[in-house]
Amino acid sequence: MKSKFWSTVFGIMALTVSLSAEAKPFLDDEVSLFLNTKNNKNQSLPVIITFQTTESFNELPHHPFNHAEVQRKMMTENQFKIDMLINQKNKKNIFNLWIAKSALTNVDRQELGELSNQSEISMITFAHKKIVMAPTKMRKPQVVQSLTYGLKNIKIPELRAKYPELTGRGMIVGVLDTGVTPTHPDLKGKILAYKNFSPNSDQNPIDDFGHGTHVTGTMVGGATSGLAIGVAPEAKVVVGKIFDVKGESTKEEILKAMQWIADPDGNPNTNDFPVVVNNSWGDDEPYRSRDPKEDEFCTVIDSWIKLGMVPVFTAGNNGPRDETINVPGACPNALTVGAVDQFDRNPRFSSSGPTSWKTIKTIKPDVVAPGVDVKSANQFGRYENMSGTSMAAPHVSGAMALIIQAKPELTVEEAIKSLIMGVQDFGRAGKDNTFGEGRIDLLKTIELIKKQ
């Protein structure tokens, strides 16, 4: 059957590519203010300059096998645009942010004035814009079972009974979060690469906030306590620490981490990149007046897809009102995850769709997963119950690792389609703005894949 999902994805891409040609770059509020303030002559502003692109979304299938070729092409093409379009004396101060088709640099007012008249540039935004981690509710764990309810509800026990080899073995998954406690007994030996992007911490793996360890536990955690917490316990993980001890970050730090995770060892020829990246964070900034092309995070999502990496994002915890989904979860091509509780009910906090951009309206989230009172690893080597869409997304990221392990030849679109074909529908029949396509069911998904 011709999937609704495929036509949606490509419909969106065609739409976004054709827009905003010949227009002047979009400037965010900070950049506009800097440009229009006359007495800042000797000052400079850290900015993200994004280039117009005519590149086709579908040149190569979106698959890990094509990762190296696509990455090298993205790097070279973006460097070419930097050399052509940014007229600065010291090119060393320009960072090639190819993942977002952008450059990071500092500009003075005169340079900004010149850049803001370039039709080859699609937007210029403030690089140090603050992004804050959404709060999650914590509770001491109560019930001890052999598997968390989350793993049970997405049918992990039945899956392991039928396909014991599907443990995530050989798979690499990615996490951009508050870091990780690598010595946690359920995570030990699973951290393949780690890099810190927040200013007040060194390069030794650490989680000084407690969120990233919990998320990582749900993706790849083991069962050393007698309770299985992870969906894909034999997968390895690459971790980018983007939030500091206060749960704060900036756009620049996050974008750099998003590029790093596509190639953690800095060599496009080695396969150390994750097949899925979990992003349990979002930004409350409104996007109604913008096009997804005027958002660096939406551009990164498209780059990840081309590189064969599944972009998993949280819907956010601003429900139950409509149109409360955060960016980047609101980006049309993100795999956006909302939360349900143990009884597949909608918790009021889970953000609802639709996502209304200036140019496109999409039903979101895409799927839901357990996100209320989820027990997983805490940063002190023990366990904690937490609630939020942050806890739902890693169930989906772990699930993607199992799907790709079951059938490595799937493209990103096919892997997502397989996940969606197995869901259990809730609420209004079909995809809706509360439950998306439905709650994921790994047994059904894997059985459908094995039959193909």
Ligand SMILES: [Ca+2]
């Ligand atoms: Ca590499």
Ligand SMILES: [Ca+2]
């Ligand atoms: Ca439904």
